[in-house]
Amino acid sequence: MSGRTDSGTRVAEDFTATWAELAPTGLRADGGYDRFAWTPADLALRDWFRRAAARRDLALEEDGNGNLWAFWHGPEGPEGPRRVVATGSHLDSVPAGGAFDGPLGVVAGFLALDLLRRDRALPPGRSVAVACFVEEEGARFGLACLGSRLLTGAFQPARARELTDADGVTLAEAMAAAGADPSRLGADEARLAAIDAYVELHVEQGRRLVDLGAAVGIASGIWPHGRWRLRFAGEPNHAGTARLEDRRDPMLPFAEAVTAARVAAAVHGGLATVGRADVHPNATNGVAASVEAWLDARAPDDVALGAIVADVRARAGASAADHGVRIDMRQESATPAVVFDEGLRRRMAGALAPLAPQASHDAPGAPPWGGSVPEIATGAGHDAGILAARVPAGMLFVRNPTGISHSPAEAASVSDCVAGVEALARVLGELAWGLPTPSPGP
Amino acid sequence: MSGRTDSGTRVAEDFTATWAELAPTGLRADGGYDRFAWTPADLALRDWFRRAAARRDLALEEDGNGNLWAFWHGPEGPEGPRRVVATGSHLDSVPAGGAFDGPLGVVAGFLALDLLRRDRALPPGRSVAVACFVEEEGARFGLACLGSRLLTGAFQPARARELTDADGVTLAEAMAAAGADPSRLGADEARLAAIDAYVELHVEQGRRLVDLGAAVGIASGIWPHGRWRLRFAGEPNHAGTARLEDRRDPMLPFAEAVTAARVAAAVHGGLATVGRADVHPNATNGVAASVEAWLDARAPDDVALGAIVADVRARAGASAADHGVRIDMRQESATPAVVFDEGLRRRMAGALAPLAPQASHDAPGAPPWGGSVPEIATGAGHDAGILAARVPAGMLFVRNPTGISHSPAEAASVSDCVAGVEALARVLGELAWGLPTPSPGP
Numbered sequence: 040m041s042g043r044t045d046s047g048t049r050v051a052e053d054f055t056a057t058w059a060e061l062a063p064t065g066l067r068a069d070g071g072y073d074r075f076a077w078t079p080a081d082l083a084l085r086d087w088f089r090r091a092a093a094r095r096d097l098a099l100e101e102d103g104n105g106n107l108w109a110f111w112h113g114p115e116g117p118e119g120p121r122r123v124v125a126t127g128s129h130l131d132s133v134p135a136g137g138a139f140d141g142p143l144g145v146v147a148g149f150l151a152l153d154l155l156r157r158d159r160a161l162p163p164g165r166s167v168a169v170a171c172f173v174e175e176e177g178a179r180f181g182l183a184c185l186g187s188r189l190l191t192g193a194f195q196p197a198r199a200r201e202l203t204d205a206d207g208v209t210l211a212e213a214m215a216a217a218g219a220d221p222s223r224l225g226a227d228e229a230r231l232a233a234i235d236a237y238v239e240l241h242v243e244q245g246r247r248l249v250d251l252g253a254a255v256g257i258a259s260g261i262w263p264h265g266r267w268r269l270r271f272a273g274e275p276n277h278a279g280t281a282r283l284e285d286r287r288d289p290m291l292p293f294a295e296a297v298t299a300a301r302v303a304a305a306v307h308g309g310l311a312t313v314g315r316a317d318v319h320p321n322a323t324n325g326v327a328a329s330v331e332a333w334l335d336a337r338a339p340d341d342v343a344l345g346a347i348v349a350d351v352r353a354r355a356g357a358s359a360a361d362h363g364v365r366i367d368m369r370q371e372s373a374t375p376a377v378v379f380d381e382g383l384r385r386r387m388a389g390a391l392a393p394l395a396p397q398a399s400h401d402a403p404g405a406p407p408w409g410g411s412v413p414e415i416a417t418g419a420g421h422d423a424g425i426l427a428a429r430v431p432a433g434m435l436f437v438r439n440p441t442g443i444s445h446s447p448a449e450a451a452s453v454s455d456c457v458a459g460v461e462a463l464a465r466v467l468g469e470l471a472w473g474l475p476t477p478s479p480g481p
Numbered sequence: 482m483s484g485r486t487d488s489g490t491r492v493a494e495d496f497t498a499t500w501a502e503l504a505p506t507g508l509r510a511d512g513g514y515d516r517f518a519w520t521p522a523d524l525a526l527r528d529w530f531r532r533a534a535a536r537r538d539l540a541l542e543e544d545g546n547g548n549l550w551a552f553w554h555g556p557e558g559p560e561g562p563r564r565v566v567a568t569g570s571h572l573d574s575v576p577a578g579g580a581f582d583g584p585l586g587v588v589a590g591f592l593a594l595d596l597l598r599r600d601r602a603l604p605p606g607r608s609v610a611v612a613c614f615v616e617e618e619g620a621r622f623g624l625a626c627l628g629s630r631l632l633t634g635a636f637q638p639a640r641a642r643e644l645t646d647a648d649g650v651t652l653a654e655a656m657a658a659a660g661a662d663p664s665r666l667g668a669d670e671a672r673l674a675a676i677d678a679y680v681e682l683h684v685e686q687g688r689r690l691v692d693l694g695a696a697v698g699i700a701s702g703i704w705p706h707g708r709w710r711l712r713f714a715g716e717p718n719h720a721g722t723a724r725l726e727d728r729r730d731p732m733l734p735f736a737e738a739v740t741a742a743r744v745a746a747a748v749h750g751g752l753a754t755v756g757r758a759d760v761h762p763n764a765t766n767g768v769a770a771s772v773e774a775w776l777d778a779r780a781p782d783d784v785a786l787g788a789i790v791a792d793v794r795a796r797a798g799a800s801a802a803d804h805g806v807r808i809d810m811r812q813e814s815a816t817p818a819v820v821f822d823e824g825l826r827r828r829m830a831g832a833l834a835p836l837a838p839q840a841s842h843d844a845p846g847a848p849p850w851g852g853s854v855p856e857i858a859t860g861a862g863h864d865a866g867i868l869a870a871r872v873p874a875g876m877l878f879v880r881n882p883t884g885i886s887h888s889p890a891e892a893a894s895v896s897d898c899v900a901g902v903e904a905l906a907r908v909l910g911e912l913a914w915g916l917p918t919p920s921p922g923p
Contacts, residue, residue: 071717071762134762135717135770178764244722264721266765275513275577275888278754278777279706279860280686283747285884290755294739297732305725312720313732314767316760320513320576322620323708323775325756325887328577333765335720418721442727445767446717 050150050457057146060087062138070447071135075204076174076185077105077213084130084142088171091149095156097169102230103223104189105214107171111152113161113476120164124470125237126151126463127170129186129422133178137449139242143437143456145171147240151464155471164476167467170237172422179204179213182372187422191429192226199224231429236383236470239423240435240463242451246442247415254458255394257387258434259414261377261424262309263344264337265370269296269355272365275320275328286326287363290318293330296355300334303350309338310418311347333371337418340376377424380431387433388412390469391462412462419444435462488599492592492899499588502529504580512889513577517646518616518627519547519655526572526584530613533591537598539611544672545665546631547656549613553594555603555918562606566912567679568593568905569612571628571864575620579891581684585879585898587613589682593906597913606918609909612679614864621646621655624814629864633871634668641666673871678825678912681865682877682905684893688884689857696900697836699829700876701856703819703866704751705786706779707812711738711797714807717762717770728768729805732760735772737800738793742776745792751780752860753789775813779860782818819866822873829875830854832911833904854904861886877904 064087065072065080074080085107092099092109098117100108113121128144148169161167173186180202188194200211200221211221248256271289297313304311316332334351338344352368359366391412415436423432437459441448451459506529507514507522516522527549534541534551540559542550555563570586590611603609615628622644630636642653642663653663690698713731739755746753758774776793780786794810801808833854857878865874879901883890893901 133764133767140719177766181765183766244719245724246727262721274885274890277582277686277861277886277888278756279704279752279779279862280886281752281884282687283743283752285688288743288754290739290758291743294736297736298740301725301730301733310721310723310725312730312766312768314720314760314769315763315765316732316758317763318756318758321757321759322575322887323623323757324619324625324754324777325575326754327756328888335766337721419719420721442723443716444719444722445764446719446770448716 046154047457047461050154050460051453053150053153054146054456054460055453057150061142061146065132067135069135072132072138073134074130074132074136075179076131077217078179081131082217085171088130088145095149095153102190102227103225104186104227105173105219106186106190109169111156111161111167113163113165115163121166121233122164122235122474122476123166123168123233124467124474125168125170125234126239126467127168127172128239128241129172129175131174131176131178133176133445135447136176136445137447139439139449139451140244140444141175143242143451143459144240145169147456147460147463150460151467154460154464155468161471162476165471167471175422180210183420184422184425187425189224190227191231191425193425193428196224234430235474237423237426237430237432238387238435238463238466238470239421239432240437240459241421242444242449243436243439244417244419244444246439248413248436248438249440249442251413253413254438254455255391255462256413256415256436257384257391258379258436259384259416260379261374261420262337262339262416262418263341263374263376264335264418264420265344265348265373267334267336267348267368268371269293269332269334270367271330271359273326273328273362276326278324278326281326288326289330289364290327291362292355292358292364292366293332295358296332296334296351299351299354300336300347303347304336306350307338307343307346309336309343309347311336311351339416374420374424377427379423379427379433383431383433384414386469386473387435387466390465394458394462394465435459435466488596489899489903492596492902493895495592495595496588496898496902497895499592503584503588507574509577511577514574514580515576516572516574516578517621518573519659520621523573524659527613530572530587537591537595544632544669545667546628546669547615547661548628548632551611553598553603553609555605555607557605563608563675564606564677564916564918565608565610565675566909566916567610567612567676568681568909569610569614570681570683571614571617573616573618573620575618575887577889578618578887579889581881581891581893582686582886583617585684585893585901586682587611589898589902589905592902593909596902596906597910603913604918607913609913617864622652625862626864626867629867631666632669633673633867635867635870638666676872677916679865679868679872679874680825680829680877680905680908680912681863681874682879682901683863684886684891685878685881686859686861686886688881690855690878690880691882691884693855695855696880696897697833697904698855698857698878699826699833700821700878701826701858702821703862704779704781704858704860705783705816705818706777706860706862707786707790707815709776709778709790709810710813711735711774711776712809713772713801715768715770715804718768720766720768723768730768731772731806732769733804734797734800734806734808735774738774738776738797741793741796742778742789745789746778748792749780749785749788751778751785751789753778753793781858816862816866819869821865821869821875825873825875826856828911828915829877829908832907836900836904836907877901877908
C-alpha cells in the first residue's frame with residue numbers, strides 16, 4: 040500500500056505541476072479558454088507538447104495533418120517493424136471552454152507513460168505513443184475531429200484545405216501561416232496499420248459517474264449525432280411601421296424551432312440544442328432579414344435521432360409557412376453511432392478490476408462481462424470515435440463533479456485525475472505487454 | 482398647366498441628379514446602405530450637404546451637436562433678428578438600410594427651397610433652413626434621434642459623450658476623430674427660440690398611403706414606443722452530454738419572449754419586434770451561456786404599450802423560472818406619444834388642398850378639419866417628434882409602394898418624390914410668407 044501511496048503522491052505532484060504549465064494559455068477574463076486550432080494559443084500548446092516529449096526523450100512526429108505523436112519505443116529503438124499502443128486527446132477548446140476537455144487526456148497520457156517507464160522496459164517491437172489531435176472541437180473551421188477524420192480518410196484533404204474560419208481564413212492559409220504544410224493533409228494508412236489500440240482518457244461531460252459514485256468509467260459507445268443548419272429568410276422591415284400581417288419575420292419560426300427541439304428531445308429520449316444563432320442585420324428597431332441557426336441533435340439510436348430532427352423540421356417548417364418565411368434546413372455533419380471494440384473493453388475492464396475492489400459485479404453500470412468499473416455511453420463525439428472505424432479504440436472517463444462541460448464550470452478533482460492516470464497506465468500496460476508484438480525481423 | 486408641368490419636369494430632373502450623387506455612398510453588396518454617424522460614409526454625406534448648400538449660396542452652420550443647417554435668408558441677409566421656418570431630416574441609416582429613410586427629406590428640403598426661390602424673395606426677417614440631424618437611427622451609438630435630443634436638451638451631453646459603439650469607441654472619440662468638438666454638445670436654446678416651425682418630409686414606412694391611393698400624407702402623430710433589453714443568463718454546457726433536466730438553457734426563455742412579443746402585439750393592437758439577439762458564446766455544440774435580446778414595442782397609447790410589455794415580461798419570466806435561467810428586463814429608451822401641432826397641421830392641410838382635387842373631404846384618412854390630403858399616424862420615431870416638444874413641428878409622408886422600410890426594398894417613385902417636393906414647397910411657402918415675421922429692428 041505504501042508503494043501505491045507514494046506513486047499516487049508523485050502522480051498528484053506531477054499532475055498539478057503539469058496542469059499549472061498549461062493553465063495560462065488561452066485563458067479569458069471569464070475563466071474560460073479560447074484555444075482554437077492553429078491560433079497563437081494552440082501553437083503555444085503544441086510547443087508545450089513538444090517540450091513534454093523532449094523532456095522524456097520521446098520521439099516526436101508530426102503527421103501530415105498536424106497531429107502530434109510522442110513515441111516511447113521498445114528496447115531496439117525506433118527502427119524496424121513495430122506495433123503501437125496509443126493514447127492521447129486534443130488541446131484545442133470550444134469558445135470559452137473548460138480546462139479539462141482535451142488537455143486532461145494528453146496530460147494523463149504523458150503521466151501514465153511516466154508511471155509505466157518507472158517500472159520496466161517495453162517488449163521488443165512495441166511502442167507506446169501519446170497523441171494530440173488537431174481541431175477536435177471544430178471551433179475554428181466548423182468540423183469536429185478534423186485531425187482524426189483526415190488521418191483516417193473520413194474527410195477529404197481538398198475539402199479540408201478550403202474550410203474557412205469566421206474571418207474567412209482557410210485551413211490551408213492558417214496552417215501555412217503556422218509553418219505547417221497543407222499539401223501533406225490526408226489519410227496515413229501506414230500510421231494506422233501500426234496501431235493495435237487507441238485508448239483516450241477524457242473528463243466526463245455529464246453526471247453519470249457522480250451518480251454511480253465512481254472516479255473512473257469505461258465508455259461503451261457514442262450516440263449517433265449530427266448538426267443541422269437552419270436558415271430562415273424573411274424580409275427586413277421597420278419595427279415601428281410594418282403591420283404584423285405585412286411582416287415576414289424570420290425570428291418567429293426560429294423561436295418555434297428552438298422550442299420544438301427541446302420538446303422533441305424530451306419526447307424521443309435524446310438531446311437537442313440550439314446554441315448558436317446569427318441574426319441579420321441584428322438591428323434593434325428592425326424586423327430581421329434572416330436568422331441562421333444550428334441544431335445539434337443526438338440520441339441513443341438512429342431512429343430516435345431521426346424522429347427528433349423530423350419533429351423540428353415539421354414544426355419550424357409550419358411556422359415558417361405561417362409567417363411567409365423561407366426555411367432551408369440541411370445536415371452539415373453526421374456521426375454514426377460508435378460501439379467501442381468489445382475485446383478492448385473486456386481487457387480494459389479486467390485491467391481496472393483491482394482498482395475498485397469495493398464495487399460489486401451487479402452494481403449499476405457494471406459491464407455485462409463483469410468487472411467493477413462502470414461502463415457509460417456518451418452523446419459527445421471524440422477522436423476515439425473516429426479512430427474506432429479503423430483501429431480498436433476505447434475511452435476512459437474521469438468523474439466531473441459539476442457534470443458541466445464546454446464551460447469554465449467543467450471540473451475534475453486532482454484525486455480523480457490521479458485515479459484516471461493510474462487507470463490509464465494499467466490499461467496501457469495491459470495492452471503494451473499483453474498484446475502480441477511482431478517477432479523481430481530476419 | 483404648362484408651367485406646372487415644366488416645373489415638375491425640372492424637379493424630377495433635379496431629383497434624379499441629386500439622388501445619383503448620393504447613391505454610391507455607403508452602398509453594400511446586398512443593395513442596402515451602411516451610413517453610420519461619424520463614419521467615413523457619414524462624413525462623405527456631410528460634405529455633400531455642405532456642397533449642396535454652397536452651390537445654392539446658402540449660409541451653412543454646424544451646431545454644437547454636429548447637426549448641419551443651410552439657411553436661405555430674407556433680403557436683409559443673415560444680420561438682425563430673424564424667424565426661421567425649417568425643414569430637413571437625416572442622412573444616416575440603419576445597418577443595410579434603404580436609400581430613402583432620411584435622405585429623401587434632406588434632398589426634398591433643398592429642392593423645395595429651389596422651387597420657392599425661383600418665384601420670389603423671402604420677407605425681411607425670415608429665413609428658411611434645411612437641416613440634417615446626426616445619428617437619427619441610433620445605429621451606431623444606440624440612441625435614436627441623438628442629434629435632436631441633444632439640441633433640445635432631451636439628452637444630457639455628458640452621457641452622450643460616453644455612449645459607445647459596437648467597437649467600444651465613444652461618441653466623443655468618434656467626433657474628435659472626425660474633427661468635431663465633443664465639448665460643444667448640448668442644448669441650443671437660441672437656435673430653438675428662432676424656429677417658428679419645423680416640417681420634416683419622410684418616406685412612409687408602411688402601406689397606409691398605398692391603401693389610400695395618395696402620393697403624400699400629413700402625419701397626425703407618433704405612437705409612444707420604447708426599447709427594452711432582455712438578458713437571459715443560463716449556464717454553458719455540452720450539447721452532447723448535459724441531460725435536459727440538468728440544463729439551464731437561456732435560448733428557451735428567449736424563444737418564449739420572441740413568441741410572446743408577437744402575440745401580445747396582436748392582442749393589444751400595437752407592434753412588438755425582437756430584431757436583435759446576441760448569443761454567447763454562440764457555439765454550435767454547446768448550450769448557450771447567455772442570450773441578450775432587445776424588444777422594440779409601440780402602440781397607439783401608453784396603456785396598450787404597457788400591456789404588451791407586461792405580457793412579454795410575464796411569459797419570458799415564467800419560462801426563465803422553468804428553465805433555471807436568470808432574466809433581467811429593463812427599459813433602455815422611452816419615447817412618449819407625439820401629437821403634432823394642430824395649428825401647423827391645419828395650415829399644412831390648407832396649403833396642400835389644391836394638390837389633390839380628386840379627393841373628397843370624406844375620404845378615409847381625411848383630416849378632421851377638412852382638406853384633401855390624408856392624415857396618418859406612425860409608429861416610427863423621427864427628429865420631428867423630438868423637436869415637437871419645443872417648437873411647432875409636423876411631417877409629410879411620401880408613398881412607399883412596398884411599405885417596407887429599413888431595408889433595400891424601401892422605395893418611392895420619382896413622381897411621388899416630386900409630388901413630395903412640391904407639397905413641401907407649398908407648406909414651406911405657406912409658413913415662410915404666411916407666418917408673422919418680426920418687424921425690422923429700430
